[in-house]
Amino acid sequence: MKPTDAQMATLHKKERREERFALPFEIEVAGIDGEGEAFHIKVETKNVSLWGCGFVSPIELRKDDIVAIHVAAPEGPGAMERPPIRFQVVRAERDERGWAIGAWKMESDDAWGIELGKIAQPQGGDSTQRKGGADENEMDESEDE
Amino acid sequence: MSVVASGPKSAPAGGTRTEKSAGGGAAGVEIAGFPQILFTRTFGDPDMLFVPLLDAARESFNTIERLCERGEKKESAVLLSGMQLASSLLRDSSFSLVARGLAHDNGYTVDLEQGTLLAQTRLFAVVSRRTSFFRVEITGKLNENLFSVRNPVQNTVIMQVEEERLRQPNFFSATLAQECLRTQMEQERLSRIEESIGAQSSQEIHLVLTVAGARVPLILRQSEEGRSWDIVDGRGQERIATLAPEFESPLGSVIQSIKERFEQK
Numbered sequence: 001m002k003p004t005d006a007q008m009a010t011l012h013k014k015e016r017r018e019e020r021f022a023l024p025f026e027i028e029v030a031g032i033d034g035e036g037e038a039f040h041i042k043v044e045t046k047n048v049s050l051w052g053c054g055f056v057s058p059i060e061l062r063k064d065d066i067v068a069i070h071v072a073a074p075e076g077p078g079a080m081e082r083p084p085i086r087f088q089v090v091r092a093e094r095d096e097r098g099w100a101i102g103a104w105k106m107e108s109d110d111a112w113g114i115e116l117g118k119i120a121q122p123q124g125g126d127s128t129q130r131k132g133g134a135d136e137n138e139m140d141e142s143e144d145e
Numbered sequence: 146m147s148v149v150a151s152g153p154k155s156a157p158a159g160g161t162r163t164e165k166s167a168g169g170g171a172a173g174v175e176i177a178g179f180p181q182i183l184f185t186r187t188f189g190d191p192d193m194l195f196v197p198l199l200d201a202a203r204e205s206f207n208t209i210e211r212l213c214e215r216g217e218k219k220e221s222a223v224l225l226s227g228m229q230l231a232s233s234l235l236r237d238s239s240f241s242l243v244a245r246g247l248a249h250d251n252g253y254t255v256d257l258e259q260g261t262l263l264a265q266t267r268l269f270a271v272v273s274r275r276t277s278f279f280r281v282e283i284t285g286k287l288n289e290n291l292f293s294v295r296n297p298v299q300n301t302v303i304m305q306v307e308e309e310r311l312r313q314p315n316f317f318s319a320t321l322a323q324e325c326l327r328t329q330m331e332q333e334r335l336s337r338i339e340e341s342i343g344a345q346s347s348q349e350i351h352l353v354l355t356v357a358g359a360r361v362p363l364i365l366r367q368s369e370e371g372r373s374w375d376i377v378d379g380r381g382q383e384r385i386a387t388l389a390p391e392f393e394s395p396l397g398s399v400i401q402s403i404k405e406r407f408e409q410k
Contacts, residue, residue, distance in 0.1 A: 030221070032229040038212050038222070064235040066228040086180060086228060088235075088242070106242070107180040 019122035020049040025112060026072040030084065033059060042072075047123065048112060051105045053087070058098045065089040067103065071112060085111045169193045173249035174234060176227045177256040183234045184243040189251040191266050191317040195283070199308075202255045202262055205230040206287040209257060223258045230255065260287045265297070270322035277326050283311075294325060303328050334362065337379075348400065351379065365396070 024044040033039050039059055046054045053069070061067065068084035091102035105111055116122075172189020173182040188194055205226040212222035234240045252265040264283040270276075281303065285292035290308035295301065303325050310316060350365040362379030365388060374388035374396065388396070 030225060032208065032225050036208060036211075036229075038215070038217055038225055062236075064232060066232045066235075068224055068228065084224065086224075 018049045018051060019117070020047045020052070020054075021116045021120040021122055022047050023112075023116065023120050025053075027053070027055065028070040028072065028084075029055070029057065029067050030070070031061070031065060031067040048116065050116065052090075052103060053105075053111070054100070054102050056095065056098045057092075057101050061089050061092050061099055061101055063089055063092050065092075066106070069103070069111065082111075082113055083109070085109055170250050172251035172253060173243070173247065174198065174240075174253045174255070175245075176231055177254065177258065178223070179227050179231055180245075181242045182245055182247070182249075183231060183240050184247075184249070185237075185239045185241075188237070188239045189249070191251060191264055191283070192315050194251070194253065195264055195317065196312050198253055198255070199262055199287070199311075201230055201233055202257070203287045205255075206257055206260050226257050227255075230257070261285070262287060266317070268317065268322035268325055270326040272323060272326045272330065275326070275330065277329070279325070279329070281321075281325060294321065296329075334379075350396075350400075 024046070025048060026042065026044055028040055028042050030038065030040045041058060043055045043057065046056065048054075066086055066088050069087050070084040071082050073081050086106045087103035088106055089101055090104045091100070093100045169185075169187045170190040171184070171186045172194060173184050174194075175182055185194070208226045208229065209219070209222040212225065213219055217225070235242070250267070252263075254263040254265075255261075256263075262285060265280065266283070267278060267280050269278050280297055282295040282297050283292050283306075284295065285308075292306050292308065292311060294303045294306060296303050306321070310320070313320065348367040352363045352365070354361050354363055364377040364379050364382075366375045366377050367373075368375060372393070373390070374393060375384045376386045376388060377384050
């Protein structure tokens with residue numbers, strides 16, 4: 001049975017795996033850093049899924065941090081400004097360009113404004129392909145490359 | 146910011162937490178506008194969570210003002226501060242995210258835009274052989290230090306408590322529960338008095354006497370003929386004696402004196 005939106009938003013990380021797409025959406029990530037200061041950074045996603053995304057953050061984010069992600073509005077007449085949507089950081093690993101982040105959407109609102117399968121081929125992954133016995137970090141591959 | 150590590154009863158990291166929080170109860174923490182509830186199975190008792198949550202919520206509330214001063218829009222500052230508060234709770238392993246709509250033993254609502262904290266819990270108390278288990282709401286503003294304790298069923302304020310008292314160890318389970326029950330009993334007693342006044346047209350004097358260490362409510366009730374006075378046990382409205390005739394005149398003088406005072410006023 002397909003999980004509801006509310007179930008998806010609170011699924012334990014081990015249960016998360018869905019089709020992901022290598023799509024570079026321009027996003028603004030906002031939050032409050034360890035010094036208590038607000039940050040707004042513009043980055044591109046490495047991959048996205050209906051409920052998650054992966055990107056590289058130039059500033060440190062930690063697992064369980066919550067960030068607001070705002071997809072940049074496309075240019076042109078009729079373009080709609082999309083509201084920020086909260087994501088929970090489910091994986092944060094240091095890499096040479098910053099921190100590789102896997103984030104999971106916390107609300108049912110559509111983050112991307114487009115049907116992902118119409119513009120790209122999925123890279124794989126759904127709940128039936130979930131490997132057994134993997135630890136939490138492994139599962140978050142679905143929100144990363 | 147770490148919520149649970151700053152509480153007066155919080156345990157250091159490691160195995161001690163489980164022992165200390167084993168009886169801590171479950172709770173849901175709602176941050177207004179946040180899509181999910183932060184749930185704890187073991188840290189939700191107000192004696193454990195109220196003060197740390199108040200401190201964390203206050204810090205987030207102050208962050209809003211600071212962010213606005215630095216050019217952040219109010220709406221965005223509220224969103225970011227709420228996220229920061231949720232993140233700080235999630236950093237403690239006893240908290241997890243759950244869907245809205247579930248009932249919890251203890252409920253906390255932080256509204257950062259309004260600057261309020263509301264705690265909903267159940268208290269248990271025994272006073273004068275009366276045992277009671279009742280729901281209360283504790284509510285207050287994050288930038289003030291006075292909190293109201295409300296009866297959500299009757300929608301009445303039971304009492305007001307200063308933050309200093311809320312910070313005392315075991316205040317909720319011990320002191321507040323007892324005080325609430327005492328207040329409730331007193332309100333019930335006054336309510337009974339008002340009812341009996343309404344039902345009686347004759348004059349009455351209500352007393353509370355300490356008899357053999359126990360506080361006993363008594364009523365002196367004038368008879369319908371308006372001469373003798375009955376002594377009535379206020380607990381069961383049972384007539385136990387008649388006032389001796391030699392005291393009727395002095396009692397009448399006392400009543401007359403009070404009447405005159407009222408008329409002058």
